[in-house]
Amino acid sequence: MFGRMFPALPPLAATDNQLVKLATAMTEFAPDDPIGDNPGIPAGFTYLGQFIDHDITLDLTPIGRANIDPMAVHNFRTPGPDLDCLYGLGPRVHPFMYQRGQDKDLFLIGETSATPGRGDPSVPVSQPFDLPRGPDGTALIGDPRNDENLVVAQTHLAFLRFHNKVVIQLKAGNLEPIVPGQASRFEAARQLVIWHYHWIVLYDFLRRLIQPSVLDEVLQGGRKFFIYDREPFIPVEFSGAAYRLGHSMVRATYDYNRVFTPKSGGVTPATLELLFLFSGGSGSVVPIPSDWIIDWRRFHEVDASITPGKSRKLDPFVVPPLTDLPEFRNEPDKRLRSLTFRNLKRGVQLGLPSGQWVARQMGMTPLSAAELSTGRDGAAAMANGFRVQTPLWYYILKEAKVQEHGLRLGQVGSRILAEVFAGLIQGDPGSFLNIYPNWKPTLPSATPDDFTMADLLNFTGDVNPIGAEGANGPEPEVSNSARQW
Template sequence: MGQYVPTGKFGRLFPSLQPLTPPPEALEALGAAMKGPPPPEDPSGDNEDVPAGFTYLGQFIDHDITFDTTPIQEVLVDPLALHNFRTPALDLDCLYGRGPADQPFLYQLPPNDALFVIGRTSAKAGGGDPNVKPSLDFDLPRGPQGLAVIGDPRNDENLIVAQLHLAFMRFHNKVVEGLQAGTIKPPSAVRRSLFEEARQLVIWHYQWIVLNDFLKRLVDKDVLEEVLEKGRSFYVPEGDAFIPVEFSAAAYRLGHSMVREGYDYNEVFTFKPGTRRKTTATLGLLFRFSGRSGTDVPIPSDWIIDWRRFFQFPNDGVTAGLSRKLDPFLSPTLSEIPDHGVKPGLNLPIANLKRGRSLGLPSGQNVARRMRIKPLSPEDIAKGPDGQVAAKHNLHLETPLWYYILKEAEQRGNSKRLGPVGSRILSEVFVGLLECDASSFLASNPQWTPTLPSSKPGHFTMTDLLRFAGDLSPINDAKNLVTP
């Protein structure tokens, strides 16, 4: 039974399990061993089942349901004392903020206040391909300091998640236009404001994507189906929904393993050969072209994303890039995240391990036993160079939960999806967040199926969302190029 907490808090799935508190130096050694090989990336490390865009959709979803501002500490922290500055619901408050009445600066002026304000790219030509016209409407709206004026500033941390946030804004605006034109039917017979009708349609289609496109790629499908059909066993809030720390600080940090060192971003910024190629879209550059982590904003027009290279668009002539496999190895850049010279950079694997310790997370083996799942053996944990370091510090016997879940994905999910423990945590929490939200489609209308245009009637994917929003590859559109 989950631990009850008020709305806006974190809590525990397994409050009776003993915290695992290994020496910090053991975690530092294990985190250092989780650094992946340097570029170029070996194609054998790609996950052919998960296109690269889902890495950043996962980050966008995380920003929708959690926002914890507490620093990493060496001492134990009570999750009940942590405040979640996000509603624990898949309600896109990271996109909508508090709506046009309370945050009118996110929206256009009346009578168009159901529409988001869209930002424009730099008025200066890009350094990669100056033939792409400047001042195109493909950036986040920004204030005088270059920071994005959006519902959650964290979605301006890197360029891919920023462009994804922008895609959701454009998707909403297209839904508004469709409702106004009568080409889209309102979500219910009860008449509401244009904004609220569009918002419900966008949120329900987003929730469908999370459950049926995103989650089904990352977890064991049998586990997810069991949770949907037979109910939840571990995430069972006695009152309002909350975010379990076993989810936020361990299982859902699977996305860190999926990050690439560089991306086939568009025809200009790619590792693939071509006449327009300038350089690879490295992680360093993707952080640089964002208001929160860099200074090169508004972005130059040649940095507008090509979505065909991040999600699968059959018959479009472009092959989507892939995420990296789910295993204990992270991109080298994530072990040396720069902080612009203000203070030493962040080693993400070590930070994650210490975060789990400070929150008193139980070992992966204890969680598995509590779920009546056969734990990984000490020999399983000790496999590989990372496992050898874990064994050296006796972490193969009782293993930090985040590392255990990645090791389980490697050993039991063939590095393509999570193993049984990770799959169960993600499935129960995501289904639970939907079922605990009276306004979600799963709670209020479980027989509902998507109504917007899609490649498969009654279904809806990120590919469908992006195609509906339009402008999949703006830098290849003749109207956005300088005429010779």
């Protein structure tokens, strides 16, 4: 089940009219302005964060519910980051995700295809760089949400390929299992993958998002606010507010590969609309065409000679496409088509306390009214009754802008994320924090005793399957129908 970190705090009350006005003021006016880019967080971490979210939470409660009791809401994911969204229940119980016969330890990998209007006809017709799919295009994966947009789908695919590479290297004798003599090659690979994933979550992903010292304080000094008895739960202060920080990181357009880029020689930038279109969950074009295989050099620091694109800053603004998402366009209530309004509305339904109450409960000084009132978003907050008590999701994003200039979360947001992620991994009896706290990554990496998302991609290989060397490659030949995308 879900639960609360601060069960004694009173909920924030707000009307839909108040929330709509604040949500409207949170729309970014200049989403492609470089001044909004976050130099410390490459664009790929936005979608790694979405992948991690899908690994630990799945709340199917309808947004139309008047109010929600977190203690009665079932989480359809195990709360620990144990990659159940990747592995399911393993090849015996979920064989449709795995290869058959002697290769049953390996995940199925899908093939890309050509469709009329491909952006670059020189790209080979079929390559093993799509999610595995059934006859109707449905992705055969542990969580269908990882086929909602193309970048999170390609992130899921990267983890499928990562597992397969570990299995192959174990079989060849090039890697050693963590437990010597482990009989099952699948379990040996799974443990290696999960431990390195835990390391990425804590020391690559999380350290980029929060104040640098907070994670060390939590790991060394212990958790103070995320407390559980036997098994961890997902706090709604985390799932309904703090971890929705990723929505402010989303870009309106991406430099996706040498074909779909705003740079010279490209067909068109990869807009959010296109990233949803080329998916099975929110779109319709699957299997994906080969020229939509991602160039990971543009999303993570996998090549020292190429600077990846950046995420947007952590602040109270979201790009305009998130205010009218394709997956919500059938909603008769137009307000519910906006992710910004839905986040604020969900916070009220969950009975989340205000950001000021949480700050005080943590022994921190809340943002002042003068700090909250800055900018058009702050003016809307002040004009709509949020001067003293502010929605927690908005407060955490505003805190990041005020205290850290949008480069990372502020004190409340940092502490919630550090405590929850540390607590979830500590609550997994099979994690390295429980079994071998002094463990260091063993797979090849750019830095000894470390392992990053860039290391995972380089270890897996094929970081740029369709591109030539260089940041943008040769100018492709482009069909007229491709330009119409």
